Amino acid sequence: MVDFPTAARRARHLFPATCVAAALLAAVAVPLGAGAQPAAVSTGTVKYDIDDVIIHPVHSLHGMVSSESALASDVGVEVLRKGGNAVDAAVATGFALAVTMPNSGNIGGGGFMILHDGKTGKDTAIDFREMAPAGASRNMYLDANGNVVQDKSLFTQAAIGVPGTVAGLTYALEHYGTMKRADLVAPAVRLANNGFPVGETLARLFVAEHDHLVKWDGTRHVFEHDGKLPVTGELLRNPDLGRSLALIGRDGAKAFYDGPIGAAIVKEAKAHDGLITAEDLKNYRVVERTPVRGSYRGYDIVSMPPPSSGGVHVVQILNILSNFPLKDWGPNSAKTIHAMAEAEKRAYADRSEYLGDPDFVKVPVKGLTSPAYAKELASQIDLEHATPSAQIKPGKPQPYESDQTTHFVVADSHGSVVSVTYTLNTNFGSGIVASGTGILLNNEMDDFSAKPGVPNAYGLVGGDANAVQPKKRPLSSMSPTIVLKDGKPWLVTGSPGGARIITTTLQVLVNTIDFGMNPAEAGSAVRVHHQWLPDELRIERGLSPDTVAILRSMGHKVVERQSMGDTQTIQILPTGFYGYADQRDPNGAARGY
Ligand code: GLY
Numbered sequence: 001m002v003d004f005p006t007a008a009r010r011a012r013h014l015f016p017a018t019c020v021a022a023a024l025l026a027a028v029a030v031p032l033g034a035g036a037q038p039a040a041v042s043t044g045t046v047k048y049d050i051d052d053v054i055i056h057p058v059h060s061l062h063g064m065v066s067s068e069s070a071l072a073s074d075v076g077v078e079v080l081r082k083g084g085n086a087v088d089a090a091v092a093t094g095f096a097l098a099v100t101m102p103n104s105g106n107i108g109g110g111g112f113m114i115l116h117d118g119k120t121g122k123d124t125a126i127d128f129r130e131m132a133p134a135g136a137s138r139n140m141y142l143d144a145n146g147n148v149v150q151d152k153s154l155f156t157q158a159a160i161g162v163p164g165t166v167a168g169l170t171y172a173l174e175h176y177g178t179m180k181r182a183d184l185v186a187p188a189v190r191l192a193n194n195g196f197p198v199g200e201t202l203a204r205l206f207v208a209e210h211d212h213l214v215k216w217d218g219t220r221h222v223f224e225h226d227g228k229l230p231v232t233g234e235l236l237r238n239p240d241l242g243r244s245l246a247l248i249g250r251d252g253a254k255a256f257y258d259g260p261i262g263a264a265i266v267k268e269a270k271a272h273d274g275l276i277t278a279e280d281l282k283n284y285r286v287v288e289r290t291p292v293r294g295s296y297r298g299y300d301i302v303s304m305p306p307p308s309s310g311g312v313h314v315v316q317i318l319n320i321l322s323n324f325p326l327k328d329w330g331p332n333s334a335k336t337i338h339a340m341a342e343a344e345k346r347a348y349a350d351r352s353e354y355l356g357d358p359d360f361v362k363v364p365v366k367g368l369t370s371p372a373y374a375k376e377l378a379s380q381i382d383l384e385h386a387t388p389s390a391q392i393k394p395g396k397p398q399p400y401e402s403d404q405t406t407h408f409v410v411a412d413s414h415g416s417v418v419s420v421t422y423t424l425n426t427n428f429g430s431g432i433v434a435s436g437t438g439i440l441l442n443n444e445m446d447d448f449s450a451k452p453g454v455p456n457a458y459g460l461v462g463g464d465a466n467a468v469q470p471k472k473r474p475l476s477s478m479s480p481t482i483v484l485k486d487g488k489p490w491l492v493t494g495s496p497g498g499a500r501i502i503t504t505t506l507q508v509l510v511n512t513i514d515f516g517m518n519p520a521e522a523g524s525a526v527r528v529h530h531q532w533l534p535d536e537l538r539i540e541r542g543l544s545p546d547t548v549a550i551l552r553s554m555g556h557k558v559v560e561r562q563s564m565g566d567t568q569t570i571q572i573l574p575t576g577f578y579g580y581a582d583q584r585d586p587n588g589a590a591r592g593y
Contacts, residue, residue, distance in 0.1 A: 060592020111422025118415025128168020
């Protein structure tokens, strides 16, 4: 690294390049409407010893939004600037992402929101996960010989769960927001009607998923022009989606669940052996749940409870790690990675056995997140040698007490923060657009365990607790998380990434809490992942070969694969908001004002 002379270092201190760039970008953000105030240019400095900072987060003084789409972050921050609260901004961002990230932003899927209300101090979890249609059944993905039918739970009408996103976002707005629904949906309507330039990431996904998309008339109608799917730089317009969004803006969730959009979804299902009926849509319910809580080195962790496994296992792994001096061992040292991998294997083994929809199965949340159970698991970890996954079975927590996907985060000036992960499951979900709606529908049914022991799209295995049942919600790994210090939001984070969501979120927490990294450093550090089965320690490019050699000598099967996750993080300090949109997807941006 270049060592700046003192004067230059001070100059960097005052005007970190990324802060200036971010402020300028924020200043040119397209306003929601006439009368919006120009962005204030902030030159505040980060808390950390500035000379030690490797990458700067974006800084702002009044509020921040970070998402995988700069256009959607712009929409959210304009809502904050106009006086909306964090929930208002999250709702507008969520609808905008449904346009600008058709691969995972959605209104045809589902997700989870974790909210800390700055006014009341309340933490809550809003569950808008998809539900299995009433016609679903345990063996629906098996053939006559009891074998899983390839791709049936992924790329057919039978893969689609009853979507929850529209119900979830409108529920959050009605209960915790302040602005008018139509005003918050309007920017998404404009983006859908006017179009947006397709970025490189999205263009690559269109190539990768081409065959799944062009199979369906409704999907070709939206995305195919002159026989081709959109390429980088092309303007992608989706007026059908614009019309659907405008209806939602006007009539709310009714337009989707008991109106023209729902009717189109049911028509499409009927035409292609799908299961979703008008009754299924009418019966969809958002569930407000109590978040999972944990404590890690003096910080309170607030995360998503079942039907996500995310919060439970983030807390469980942190509990195990609290038995080890990670700070002394250092970030991404062989010792730290070994301890993380061993903790992760044990947590994912438990996941396969115990986790499912709490409205259908008893999930031992308290046992799995108890520090005593974590101590017992920590004591089984050999600090010199990897335990083969074949020797690890689900543990025995205290019995039942009597991810592609996208993530976004918002923090406002009233002390409220919102963390949302929502998804269609794999990129573009089932690939099916209900004709005339412009809406891509999920393939979330693949998150159920089609057959005990048979891995799903993310290589995750499960059993009875996550078997298909009518009206049940499939188990998720989504881990929208808030960290509180002295009862006030300190960090808000989360990630897409299927099975890697839990470990990616975990590493942001460890990097910030144990190693004092800022959100940019924590989000850009090389990631590692172990999910018990397959027995492999997955790493990103960039880990030192010496470290890899040590890990191999300890018995880990280290494999280098594609990058993992795409975190969105905001840290709230007395000096302001510090945000970072993971640059594993260059379309993302943290925007503040
Ligand atoms: N569809 C990925 C997840 O919910 O974990």
